[in-house]
Structure formats: C-alpha cells, structure tokens
Amino acid sequence: xxxxxxxxxxxxxxxxxxxFALAPSGFLRSAHDSALSASTRAARSGLDWARLRLSSDPxxxxxxxxxxxxxxxxxxxxxxxxxxxxxxxxxxARFRLRFNYQDGPASAAVNSDGLDDPSVDWTDxxxxxxxxxxxxxxRQIPIAESGTNYSSxxxxxxxQLDLPAHCLLLSIEGACxxxxxxxxxxxxxxxxxxxxxxxxxxxxxxxxxPILEAVTMVNGDLDIKVNxxxxxxxxxxxKARMRTKQSVSLTGGALSTNGEILYLQxxxxxxxxxxxxxxxxxxxxxFKIPANxxxxxxxxxxxAAGVYVVxxxxxxxxxxxxxxxxxxxxANPRPTGNxxxxxxxxxxxxxxxxxxxxxxxxxxxxxQIGQSGGxxxxxxxxxxxxxxxxxxxxxxxxPPPPPPQVVNYATIAAxxxxxxxxxxxxxxxxxxxxxxxxxxxxxxTLLSNNATPPGNADTSVTYKSFLMPxxxxxxxxxxxSVHGPVYLWMEGGGQQAANQEFTTFLQSQTHSTExxxxxxxxxxxxxxxxxxxxxxxxxxxxxTGLKPKDVELQLNGGASGLTLANDGxxxxxxxxxxxxxxxxxxxxxxLIGTSTDLSSSPGTQLGLNLYAQxxxxxxxxxxxxxxxxxxxxxxxxxxxxxxxxxxxxxxxSGGGTFNLRGGLVAYGGDPSQTSVAAxxxxxxxxxxxxxxxxxxxxxxxxxxxxxxxxxxxxWHEF
Numbered sequence: 003x004x005x006x007x008x009x010x011x012x013x014x015x016x017x018x019x020x021x022f023a024l025a026p027s028g029f030l031r032s033a034h035d036s037a038l039s040a041s042t043r044a045a046r047s048g049l050d051w052a053r054l055r056l057s058s059d060p061x062x063x064x065x066x067x068x069x070x071x072x073x074x075x076x077x078x079x080x081x082x083x084x085x086x087x088x089x090x091x092x093x094x095a096r097f098r099l100r101f102n103y104q105d106g107p108a109s110a111a112v113n114s115d116g117l118d119d120p121s122v123d124w125t126d127x128x129x130x131x132x133x134x135x136x137x138x139x140x141r142q143i144p145i146a147e148s149g150t151n152y153s154s155x156x157x158x159x160x161x162q163l164d165l166p167a168h169c170l171l172l173s174i175e176g177a178c179x180x181x182x183x184x185x186x187x188x189x190x191x192x193x194x195x196x197x198x199x200x201x202x203x204x205x206x207x208x209x210x211x212p213i214l215e216a217v218t219m220v221n222g223d224l225d226i227k228v229n230x231x232x233x234x235x236x237x238x239x240x241k242a243r244m245r246t247k248q249s250v251s252l253t254g255g256a257l258s259t260n261g262e263i264l265y266l267q268x269x270x271x272x273x274x275x276x277x278x279x280x281x282x283x284x285x286x287x288x289f290k291i292p293a294n295x296x297x298x299x300x301x302x303x304x305x306a307a308g309v310y311v312v313x314x315x316x317x318x319x320x321x322x323x324x325x326x327x328x329x330x331x332x333a334n335p336r337p338t339g340n341x342x343x344x345x346x347x348x349x350x351x352x353x354x355x356x357x358x359x360x361x362x363x364x365x366x367x368x369x370q371i372g373q374s375g376g377x378x379x380x381x382x383x384x385x386x387x388x389x390x391x392x393x394x395x396x397x398x399x400x401p402p403p404p405p406p407q408v409v410n411y412a413t414i415a416a417x418x419x420x421x422x423x424x425x426x427x428x429x430x431x432x433x434x435x436x437x438x439x440x441x442x443x444x445x446x447t448l449l450s451n452n453a454t455p456p457g458n459a460d461t462s463v464t465y466k467s468f469l470m471p472x473x474x475x476x477x478x479x480x481x482x483s484v485h486g487p488v489y490l491w492m493e494g495g496g497q498q499a500a501n502q503e504f505t506t507f508l509q510s511q512t513h514s515t516e517x518x519x520x521x522x523x524x525x526x527x528x529x530x531x532x533x534x535x536x537x538x539x540x541x542x543x544x545x546t547g548l549k550p551k552d553v554e555l556q557l558n559g560g561a562s563g564l565t566l567a568n569d570g571x572x573x574x575x576x577x578x579x580x581x582x583x584x585x586x587x588x589x590x591x592x593l594i595g596t597s598t599d600l601s602s603s604p605g606t607q608l609g610l611n612l613y614a615q616x617x618x619x620x621x622x623x624x625x626x627x628x629x630x631x632x633x634x635x636x637x638x639x640x641x642x643x644x645x646x647x648x649x650x651x652x653x654x655s656g657g658g659t660f661n662l663r664g665g666l667v668a669y670g671g672d673p674s675q676t677s678v679a680a681x682x683x684x685x686x687x688x689x690x691x692x693x694x695x696x697x698x699x700x701x702x703x704x705x706x707x708x709x710x711x712x713x714x715x716x717w718h719e720f
Contacts, residue, residue, distance in 0.1 A: 036091075037178040037179065037180075037196070037197035038178075038197045038199060040090045040091065040093070040095045040176075040178035040197075041095065041176040041177050041178045041196075041197045041198055041199035042176055042199045042201075042719070043090060043095065043176065044086075044088065044090070044095035044096060044097045044176030044177060044178060044199075045097055045174045045175065045176030045199050045200065045201040045719070046176070046201065047086070047088055047095075047097055047176070048084070048086060048097030048098070048099055048172075048174035048175075048176060048201075049172060049174055049201060049203060051077060051084070051086055051097070052084070052099065052131075052172050052174070053205075053712050056133075056135070056170070056710065056712060057708040057709045057710050057711070057712070058707050058708045058709065058710075059707070059708070060133075060135045060136060060207075060702035060708070060710055061133065061135070061136060061562065061563070061702075062133065063082055063101040063115075063117070063133045064079040064080065064081075064082050064083060064084045064099075064101055065080075065081070065082055065101075065117060066079070066080065067079065067080035067081075068080065071188070074088060074089040075087070075088045075089075076088075076187075076188040076189075080120075081102055081117065081118070081119075081120035081121060082100060082101040082102030082115060082117045082120065083098070083099075083100050083101070083102055083120055083124065084097075084098065084099050084100070085097075085098050086098075087188055087189050087190075090178065093178070093180075093182075094178075094182050094189050095176065095177065095178040096176070096177045096178070096189075096192075097174055097175065097176050097177075098124075098127055098174070098175045098177075099131050099172060099173060099174045099175070100124055100127060100129075100130055100131060100173075101115060101117065101130065101131050101132065101133065102115055102117050102119065102120050102130075103115040103117075103130055103144055104119050104120065104123050104124070105119075105144075106119060107119070112141070113141055113142045113144075115130075115132075127175050128145050129145060129162070129173035129175070129200055129202065130143065130144060130145070130162075130173060131170075131171055131172050131173045131174075132165055132170070132171045133170055134165050134166075134167065134168065134169055134170060134171070135168055135169065135170050135206070135207065135699065135702060136168070136563070136582050136702065136703065137167050137168065139167050140164045140165060140166050140167055141164070141165045142161045142164055142165075143161065143162045143163055143164075143165050143171055144161055144162065145161070145162045163204075165204070166204075166206075167699075168206055168207065168697070168699035168700075169204055169205065169206045169715070170204065170205045170206065170712065171202070171203075171204055172201075172202070172203050172205070173200065173201075173202045174200070174201050174202075174203075175198060175199070175200050176198070176199045176200075176201065177192070177196050177197065177198045177199075178196060178197050179192040179193070179194060179195060179196030179197070180194065180196075181193040181194050199719060199720075200719070200720055201717070201718070201719045202717075202718045202719075203714055203715075203716060203717045203718070204714075204715045204716045205712040205713060205714055205715060206699060206712070206713055206715055207698045207699045207701065207702065207710060207711070207712065207713070208698065208710070208711030208712060208713040213287040213288060213289060214243070214245065214264075214283075214287070215240070215241075215243065215696060215698065216243040216244055216245040216264070216665075216696065217234070217236070217242070217243065217244060217662070217664075217665055217666065217694045217695065217696035218244040218245060218246070218665075218666045218667075218685060218694065219245050219246075219288040219289060219665070219666070219667045219668070219669075220245070220246040220247070220248070220647075220666075220667075220668045220683060220684065220685045221246075221247050221248070221288070221668055221669055221670025221671070221678055221680075221681070221682055221683035221684075222246070222247070222248050222646075222668065222670060222681045222682055222683045222684035222685075223246065223248045223249050223250075223251070223681070223684050223685075224244065224246040224248070224249070224250045224251070224684070224685050224687075225251045225253075225684070225685070225686045225687070226250075226251065226252050226253065226254070226256075226273075226687045226688075226692070227253040227254060227653075227687070227688045227689075228253070228254035228255075228652075228688075228689055228690065228691060228692045229254055229652065229656065229657075229690045229691065230254060230690070230691050231254060231255040231256055231257040231274075231276065232252065232254065232255065232256040232257065232692045232693075232694065233257055233258070233691075233692065233693040233694070234256050234257065234258035234261040234278065234694055235258065235693060235694065235695040235696070236260065236695065236696045237696070237697065240260075240696070241260055241261070241262050242258045242259075242260055242261040242262065242694075242695075242696065243261070243262040243263075243264065243696065244261075244262070244263050244264070244694070245263075245264045245265075245283055245288075246264070246265050246266070246283075246685075247265075247266050247283065247670075247680065248265070248266050248269050248680075248681055249265060249266070249269035249270050249271065249272075250263055250265050250269075250270075250271040250272070250273075251271075251272050251273060252271070252272065252273025252274070252275065253273060254273070255273050255274035255275060255276070256273065256274075256275045256276070256278050257275075257276045257277060257278075258275075258276070258277040258278050259277050260277065261275070261277055261278035261279070262278065262279050262280075262281070263275070263278055263279070263280045263281075264281055264282065264283035265280070265282060265283060266282065266283060267282040267283075288667060288669060288673075289642070289665070289667050289669075289673075289701075290673045290674075291613070291642055291667075291673055291704065291705065292672070292673045292674035293588070293615065293674070294674070295705050295706055295707070296584075296586055296613050296704060296705065296706060297563060297565050297584060297586075297703070297704060297705060297706040298565060298567060298586070298706065299368035299369060299370045299565045299566075299567050300368055300565075301367070301368065302367060302368035302369050302370040302565075302567075303345050303346075303347045303348060303365075303367050303368065303369045303370070304345075304370055304372055305345075305369060305370070305371050305372070305380070306322070306324070306371075306372060306374035306377075307371050307372065307373050307374045307377045307378050307379055307380050307568065307570055308322055308323055308324045308325060308326075308374055308377050308379075308380070308381075309322070309323040309325055309326075309327055309330045309339070309381045309382075309383065310322055310323075310342060310380075310381065310382045310383075311323060311339060311383060311384070311385050312350075312361060312363065312382070312383070312384050312385065312548060312553045312576070313384070313385035313547060313548060314352075314353075314361065314548070315353075316353065317352075317353075318350045318351075318352055318353075318361040318363075319341065320341070320342040320344070320350065320363075321338060321339035321340060321341055321342060322339050322340050322341075322342040323337050323338075323339035323340075324339075324374055324375060324377055325337065325377060326377055326378075326379045327379050327381035327383075327571070327573045328379075330381070331387075346367075347365065347366050347367035348363070348364065348365050348366070348367075349363075349364050349366075350362065350363045350364070351364070358554070359551060359552055359553055359554040359576075359577050360548065360552040360553065361548070361552065361553050361554070362553075362554050362556055363382075363553065363554070363555050363556065363576075364556045364558060365555070365556065365557050365558065365564065365566070366558045366560075366564075367564070368564055368565050368566070368567075369564075369565070369566040369567070370567055370568075371566075371567065371568035371569070371570070371572075373569065373570070377570075378568070378569055378570030378571075378589075379568075379570040379571040379572075379573065379589070380568045380570065380571070380572050380573070381572075381573040381574075381575065382555060382573070382574050382575065382576055383550075383573070383575035383576070384547060384548035384549055384550060384552055384553050384575065384576060385547035385548055386546070386547030386548045386549045386552075387547070387549070387575075388550055388573075388575025388576075388594045388595040439466065439478055439480065441504075442466070442468045442476065442478050442504075443468075445507070446468035446469060446470065446476065447468060447469040448466065448467070448468055449467040449468060449469050449475055450466065450467040451466055451480075452464055452465075452466075453465045453466060453467030453475070453477055455467075455477040455491040455493075456493050457491065457493065457496060463479045463480070464479070464480045465477040465478060465479055465480060465491070466478050466480055470492070470503060470504075470507065471507065472503070474492055474493060474503075475492070475493060476490065476491075476492055476500060476503070476504060477490065477491040477492070477500070478490055490504060549595070550575050550576050550577060550594070550595035550596055551577065551595075553576040553577065554576060554577040554578070554579060555574060555576050555577065555578045555579070556579050556580070557578070557579070557580035557581070557583035557610070558580075558581065558583075559580060559581050559582030559583040559609075559703070560581070560582065562582075563582040563583065563584070563703055564580070564582065564583045564584070565583070565584045565586055566583070566584070566585050566586070567585075567586040567587070568586070568587050568588070568589075569587075569588045569589075570587070570588065570589050571587060571589040571590045571591070571592070571616070572585050572587045572589075572590075572591045572592070572614075573591075573592045573594065574592070574593050574594070574596065575594050575595050575596070576595075576596065577596055578593060578596055578608065578610065579608055579610075580608050580609060580610040581608075581609045582609060582703050583608075583609065583610050583611070583703070584610070584611040584612070584613060584639075584703055584704050585610070585611070585612050585613070586613045586614075587613070587614045587615065587616070588615045588616075589614070589615060589616045590614055590616035590617045590618070590619070591612050591613075591614040591616075591617075591618050591619070591643075592618075592619040592620075592621070593619070593620045593621070594619070594621045595621070595622070596620070596621075596622060596633070596635065607636045607637060607638030607661070607663060608636065608637050608638055608639060609638045609639060609700070609703070610637060610638070610639045611639040611640045611641075611642070611664075611700055611703050611704040612639065612640070612641050612642065612643075613640075613642045613643075613704060614642070614643045614644065614645075615644045615672075616643070616644065616645050617643055617645045617646045617647070617648065618641050618642075618643040618646070618647045618648070619648045619649075619650075620635060620637075620648070620649045620650070620651075621648075621650045622634065622635050622650065622651050622658055632650070632651050632652045632653070632656070632657035632658045632689075632690070633651070633658045634651065634658035634659040634660070634661075635649075635651060635658065635659075635660050635661070636659075636661045637660075637661070637662050637663070637664065638662075638663045638664055638697070638700060639664045639700045639703065639704075640664050640665045640666075640667070640700050640701055640703075640704050641662075641664075641665070641666045641667065642667045642669070642704065643667065643668050643669065643683070644669055644670070644671060644672060644673070644683070645668070645670070645682065645683055646668055646683060646684045646685065646686070647666055647667075647668045647684075647685045647686075647687075648685075648686045649685075649686070649687045649688065649689070650686075650688050650689075651688060651689030651690065651692075652688055652689045652690040653688065656690050657688070657689055657690040658689060658690060659689060659690060659691045659692065659693075660687065660689040660691075660692045660693075661692075661693045661695075662693070662694050662695065663695040663697050663700075664695075664696075664697050664699075664700040665696060665697070665698065665700070665701075666685060666694075668683035668684060668685045669683050670682040670683025671683065
C-alpha cells in the first residue's frame, strides 16, 4: 500500500510540475491569440473607415490633412497615409493604410500615385492601396520592399496586381501590442513588439441607392430598333436588366446570357428575345438624382451663352455669336460673330494628322455658362454646320423648320412605315402634303379634284376626295403651302379618325407587290431624304467649312472630375471625348453629328455623363460624299434626363453601333418630387447594332456626394 501511494504521489507531482512548466507558454499563446484577434479587428475597422470616407467622396485618397477624434477612435490622415488608433478590450489597437507609393514628386505618369512624398516615409508597411474608382483603365499596383528599399523614384520592379478600371484596392494593416506610447490623449507608437494582420480587398461601386438595378430606367415607353439583336449585358454574376413603367418595343430583338425585361402590368413587350426573361415590374423606384445632388462647377471658367463657331484651314479660329442656336441656324446669311480668345484652362491645337480630327479644343477646368442678354443656350459647332438626321431635325428646343415638299415616293414608304414591323416610324401628321397626295392617288380611287369636306375642316384649303375601302370618302388638302397638322378629314370621324384609317390602310398595303417594291427600293433614296431635310434645317453652314468630324472637344476631368454646366440648352456639334466629365443642363442636351469612330482614340469609351432637366438627344448622322451615313458612338457614363432620351445611330437601311456602358434614365419629371405623371419620359434608341451594359461606377462622376455603396470583389488576410 505504501509503495502504491508513493507511486501515485510521484505521478501527481509530475503532472503538477508539468502544468506549472507549461503555464507561461500557454499564457503567452493566449496573449498572442488575443493580440492577433485584436489585430484582425483593427484591420477590419480600417476597412470600415475607408468605406465610410469613400461613401461621400469616391476620389478620397487621404491626400488632405485631417484629424478625427471620437473618444475611443483617433484617426489622422494626410499625404496619402491614414493611421487610426482605437480602444479594444481596455487596450489600444492600430490600423494603417497608404495611398502614397513614396515614388518621388507628384507625377502625371500612368501608374504614379499623383502625390508628393509624405513628410515621414513608412519603411515597415510595403502594401499600398490605390483608388481607381474613377479610372477608365486598369492600373499596375506596386509592392514596396523593406529596409532601405521602402520607396522608389523610378518604375516599380514588383507589382501586386493589375487593378481593373473603376475598382479600389485597400491594403490595411491591423496591429495590437501590450504597451503603447502616448502623444497627449492618444497613442502614437508601440513600445516593444506587437502582432500584425494585413487585410487586402478589391471593391467596386454598388447601386448606391435602394433601387432595382437596371441599364435602362424609363418612365414612359421604351422603343428600341436594331438590325441585329440588342446585346444586353451586366457585370459578372449580375442580372442584365431593362426596366420601364410602360411598354417595351424591341424591333430586331434582344440577346443576353442572363437578361431580364421588366415592364408595367397591363402593358406589353414586343419583339423576339433570347436568354431574357420578361416580367412585370413590382419595384417603383428609379435612380433619384435631383438637381441639387448633381456635381456643380468649382472655380470654373466663365463663358457667355451663345454660339461658338470653329473655323480654319492651317490654323484654328473661334468666333462667338451672341444668339441662340435656333436663331443662328435660321439666319441667312449666317452672322460671322467676333473673334474669341480662349481663357486659361482652355486651348485649341492643330491641324492634326489624320485620322484624328483636324483641330482639338481641350478643356481642363470646370465651365459655367452664363446668360448673355436674352441668350441662355450654349452651342459649339464647326463653321460647316452640324449635320442632323431628319428624325430629330434641329436638335434644339425650338420647333424644326418645315419638312421638304418634294420627296421620292419610294422614300415615303421607308420613312413613314418601318418595313420590318409595318408600324409607323414617323408621325403621319408630320408628312408633307404632297407625300399624302401621292400615297392616296396610288392606292385609292379619286372621287373629286375639288371637294368640300363636311364638318369643321379648314374651308380655306382646296381638298381632293378619295374613296376608302370602307366606303367613306377621305379628304386630303391639295395646297403645299400649309404647314403644321395635316388636315386629313373623314366624315363622321374628323381629323383623328382620318389619320388612323389612312395609316391602317397603308400598312395593309405592305403585302401588295407595288408597295413591297417601293419599300425595297427605298433604301437607295434615304440619303437623298436626309440631305433634303438637312438643307431645310439650315444646318449645312459653309459648304467648304469644317464638319463635326474635323473638330474634337476634349473634356479632361482627371482625378477631380470636370463639369460643363448651363442654365439653358447645350448643343455640341463636334466630336467629343471626356474622362470623368459631365454635361449638366437645366434644359436640353444635344450631341449632333458626333461620333467616336472618327475621334483620336477609335473605339474608346467617353466616360461622359449627361444630365438634362429636359431631353437628351444623341444624333450621329453625318453628310458626306456618298450622301449621308450614321456614325458609331461609344459611351461610358450615365444618361439622365427629366424627360426623353433619344439616340439615333441608324435606321432600317443600316447605320452605326451604339455601345453604352453605364446607365440610361428617362425619369419623366423632377426626381425631387414624390411622383411623376405616368407615360412621361420616353426612350427611343435606334442603331444598326447596339450593346447596353449596366455599370453604376459612372454615377460618382455625376453626383456631388454620396452615399455610394461599395461591393467587395475579393478579400485576403495574411
């Protein structure tokens, strides 16, 4: 028994001794785990801090000195560096992140940080961050070395990753130690060793508003006409969605791998689709961007409202005309205006070598247009005029001039009736009277050359009477001097019924051999129609002068963005190119005769946002030696109109390509109001081919402040 007791006593003493021997390492391991957990929490707190700062300023990179004290949180920013101290379980933890590469003085080089070196270099944290949310292209992100190689004035030898456009890399170090040194109320250093945890994440813009995301948000009808199926795209993993609060018409169809069309219950969706689901929209909200949220010019260039005309052969000249654009194009002869001297922040260069536009007008600062006398509109056009297609006839708020009075009959068939769907492609009430007489005489039996219509028709005009298939006489005015509404008349139905009956009848004739042959031959006559319409619109200008393809407006927003704003309409009749730029108007915006396929960077996206409290019109028609054609247009940005959005890149006979990466909103009224009238705010999009890709990244260029949501694309801790 004694031996047994002694044996077990020895065992117990051995275990007790081992426990005492292991206790310090266990305590150290526990402390280590606790510090590591605090370091992880600190790194994630740094992420939360950065997202908070970015939510109100998407260009934030801690360049400006700032200090934030919130009791248990103390953050110091400046020189592209952020240091934050926060209390954690009675102790202190720290997070750090750096946008400063410590690569020398601020530089405009592609992959430079754009910052001067900080007053105190960081030698022990090599992982840099980069704000490329507003960047239109990828950037190479360096990784610093340790020791004496903590900075580099030349190109970096080591690269962490290629950061995609419109993305953000945050590299955040979290740290926790047992002892800290204080500078006043808050700590500023660790005394002794500390635990570290580094978190790296890549983020991009989220929706920024509590709405159902979509590339089109249209309060009224959405009408899309393409010659091949519309390509409907979105970011990987997201739904490629179009939304309207009325009906959708897809002439030519739509194609997507994960598409969705939402429309108002009780309306309809027409046109073939592949990979696209169709459903009614139960979500009523669109992007609400009221005028007071739109980025306004800061310390801008001040320009007087009026027309700015670019001319020249071997050297560019700009003349200013104190007139509205509508009055300018109607003037005969055109006023020459006064020579205009460009202010600081604007420059014009050229002539450039082809295929670049001959002259380049660069704007490097915000611009504010101010009223000049009774003139509020702003226009930039070449002296050769800004061409427009017949569909939009003028591109400015004032009514377009009367349509041509003599048009080939084949052109009538193609212009007023779409040969694919058979539906109207232009209002019958805008047709020239001679067109209507030709149509009636070719399809109806003449009853009388000098008829007197019953009812309230204009008795001062001479009419012809034709027999409709239903037995009712149709009265068509004979005078070609009458402009405005077409006074077709039908007994018992008046003008409206006559227009409808005649339209329906002509559509039914598309099955006849005669009418089919006219439609087939119409394509060759479309250019002649466009030329005639442009001549009547007085947009031709000097026949030997510059055309829109010869002048390019460059809006160089850079990191801070650029805004060109006007209380009146904005009309740009040149090529246009912009980065982080916006055109903002309290009236209409019209881009006419413009394209990007002739710009100095073919195929690139503009990165341009358009905000209009009226309509937005993009008309890429251009007259040339072959008669006329539609150019292509690539836009990376948000089109936001209180009223309608009209995009014309082609017609049934062909045309160019319209590529939109961003979003399109026809809100239908003032977005600051609680409701808008049903049906207002339509979108009409026409092109030979079209691609629509939803990307909310461009919202930040348009809005003056957030909040902006940021979605995490990747996360890595080590």
